[in-house]
Amino acid sequence: MIEYKRILAVVDAERDNQPALSRAYELASKTGATVTAMMVVYDLSYDMTTMLSPDEREAMRDAVTKEQGKWLCEQLKKQGFADTDIVVEWNNRAFESIIYYTLNNQIDLVVKATKNHDDLASVIFTPTDWHLMRKCPRPVLFVKEHDWPEGGEIIAAVNVGSEDDEHAALNDKLTIIANDYAALLKGNVNLVNSYPSTPLNIAIEVPEFDPDTYHDAVKNHHQSEMRRHAQKYGISEERCIVQEGLPEKVIPHVAKTIDAELVIIGTVGRVGISAALIGNTAEHVIDELNCDVLAIKPDGFVPPLKVQN
Template sequence: MINYQHILAVVELERDTQPALSRAQEISDKTGATITAMLVVYDLSYDMTTMLSPDEREAMKDAVTKEHASWLSEHLRQLGFSHIDIVVQWNNRAFEAVIHHVIDNDIDLVVKATKRHDDLASVIFTPTDWHLLRKCPSPVLLVKEHDWPEGGQIIAAVNVGSEDDEHNLLNDKLTVIANDYAKLLNGNVNLVNSYPSTPLNIAIEVPEFDPDAYNNSVKHHHQAEMAGHAKKYGITTANTYVKEGLPEKVIPMVAKDIDAELVIIGTVGRVGLSAALIGNTAEHVIDELDCDVLAVKPDGFVSPLANKK
């Protein structure tokens, strides 16, 4: 079962409401985790004060930080969040402040709101969102402003057709987390897996190649692997989806079809070219989703910011 002890909710100045705090509170109510509300501030005029003495610059920074701490305390009181710790940090790179706080304070979950586009049904992810997805060692929950209803649909995006050990371990981790959230929210777990289409160049270059037989073979392999994986975690066949296509198309399509509240996806854990490929796939999937997203790192992931201050 989910064992969150400490949740970090990222507060944003430009928001009247704070969906991250609401979602963090919802999870805290069910897990008993403590919540810290974190606001990262920076005044661009600070860059123009090079003629001031170091002490004067420091005084300016302290004054801005204290002012925002007072604002945050009052803002939380007005929103009804009275028993939440407050952290206000000065940093022009918000993601760095968040990740360093996560590492230094053993944070179990980071919750941050996403931005909805006014004209489209899509969600816009900020540079801070992307940096957190790539570099934060703890799970990152990106949320919209909506309730999590009882009996909601939860998706674990798995890659069951792979023989890669890291992928298989991540499949297990994602499915366990999905089951935990289903118990937490009284929801339903769905497993989604995509498999590639027949390579067109092979069909053209090799006359004796049978694309239909190849496609059926790949499909049946993924279906069999999915059936075995689902059975291991007590998930019914009706809640599994194995579809041909790119994951960035298949996963959002299924999420829309079943009106998913939450998609749980694994993000990059390796380094080098394979990391770039895995990372890009995850990010393309996330960019197409119109629901909450929980991004999870493989076990053993070390943030590139772990040794930087």
């Protein structure tokens, strides 16, 4: 079962309500975890204060931090979270403060609200969200403003077609977590896997290539591996979905079709040129989703930020 002892809820000063706190407390009530509310603040005018002395600059930081801390205390009281521990830190790179705090304080889960785009009714991820997704060593739950009803649908996005050991280990981890959340929330686990379409260039360049035979072989392989994986974790075949296409199209389509409450997906932290040129499949998937997302790192992931002494 899920063993959360410490949950960090990231507070957004630009929001009237705090869905991250609500979701964190919902999980805490079911797991016995404690919740810490964290706000990272920065005043852009601080960049224009180079003429001030170091003491004056520090005084400005302290004043802004204390003011925001007071605001946060008032907001927590209004929303019934008066007993919550709070942390207010000054940093123009919010993700760094969040990750450092997570590493230094044995946080088990980070919860952060995403932004909704009013016109498209879709989720807009901020730069902080992307950094956390790539670099945070602990699970990060990105939440929206909605309830988690009993009997809701949970998706574990797996890649059963790969023979790579790391993919297999991540598939196991995602499915175990999905089962744990299903038990916690009295929900249903659905396994979703996509497989690639037949490459057209091969069909054109190789006359003897049979695209139908190739397609059926790939499809059968993924379906067979999905059955094997699902049986290992007691998930019925009716809740195993294998579809042709790119994961960034298949997973959001399935999530919308079954009205999923939560999608659990594995992420790999890419940085530098590879992040810019290659991107991350998980990020493309998440950008299309309109529900809560739990981003999970593979075992052995080493964060680019180290514990501070």
